[in-house]
Amino acid sequence: MTIATELAQTIIDPKAYSQREIVDAAFVKIRAQQPLDKAEIDGFEPFWVVSRHADIKEIERQPDVFHNGDKSTFITNIEGNQRVQMLTGGEPNLIRSLVSVDGLEHKNLRGVVFPHVTPRAIRPLEDAIRGIAREFVDHMLTFDGKVDFAQDVAFLYPLRVIMTVLGVPQEDEPFMLKLTQELFNNADPELNRARAELSPEEMLKSLWETTMELENYFKAVTDKFRANPTDQINSLIANAKIDGEYLNHRQLMGYYIIAATAGHDTTSNTTAGAMWALAERPGMLSQMQANPELINAFVEESIRWEVPVKHFMRSAVSDIEIAGQQIRAGDWLMLSYQSGNRDEAVWADPFDFRIDRDQNPQIAFGYGVHVCLGQHLARMEMRILWEELFKRLKSVEMDGPGERTISNFVCGPKHVPIRFTVN
């Protein structure tokens, strides 16, 4: 038996994700009735929906059996997949990045940046990031008690942090923000390239144009950093060699693009979602002000809550049984992190936002060898922002309804209107 069509359509519908409760309700039913089963939707290759925390972990623990890069890494219809292969000369993903490669290629590419983003390696950045956080807190306080926290703080602060780490000049930040939003929010008329409702064909065309614009930008970055290497991430990528050779064009561009886009958009979404949760919970701010150690728990809970990457796809390279289901070689699987992070088997109260959990094994960053490269930096920059903001903030509440992006992949709140007072 396959998952009911209505439920299957809901969990891939970008508009449903803009009203998150609809997707959450669908996954509650899926976890209860068919936690690992197939979805069959017209126009799409059938795929398994992996909804439970434990099953997602089991699959991510076996990267030799479940590949990222053999098929599209995010849900795409058959026609879209065919067009991507035409555009890329046979590859299933427009961008060849860390999330869409496997095995030795993945290990080698990840190794270029990995030693520079470990907790120990990023510790010396703390003061510089705190300086940026203070700047954005000051900026927020100029708004005289009312601000759209998503647009005016959450989108901008992680952008400044990652661009500083990468070595992108400050004047290029608006360009990077615009192209990131085009890349991840293609279904949202407010944020996509055309600023309009697009057909699936138009969305792919738009994605391709955005990718080409990013590639044109980064071609100059390679030349710049090969001429004058620095210790910034883009310089490491530009100058990296595997087996004595520079990264090829697709690898280079994929690396720059994933670092420059996913490197801030996910953190922005989580930061905006955290403020939304805080503004709806009177008392939580003063709790953290009285006990700042709770800020780490607030960060972790906001990552679980917001889960900015809604899913990734995997494909099986051999037959294997998972949770009693027989997966066949070639099968496509959707790992739903949104569902995994609300699994009742792990959290007794998954729909409560709590900062007093004993344990919070959220899997928003993924698991295993493909776990998010920037997870420690993301945690650190969020912690620092809240430490700096909570020193100044006296009260905060919502000043109207928040609004979420229309997207089924990387997304979160796009408007978080708040009212605040300061000490």
Next chain:
Amino acid sequence: MRRWQCRYCGLIYDEALGLPDEGIAPGTRFEDIPDDWYCPDCGSEKGDFDLIQS
């Protein structure tokens, strides 16, 4: 022989197997791994590993 697990990415360090690719021989006790070692998958520090089987 005991097994330890990274709380951030799930990597398991099995003392019986060591991590030969990382220069840690089979049979190496977790305590004997240098303190500045970090998880080869996610970069977490030695203190972020939990004992899961003793």
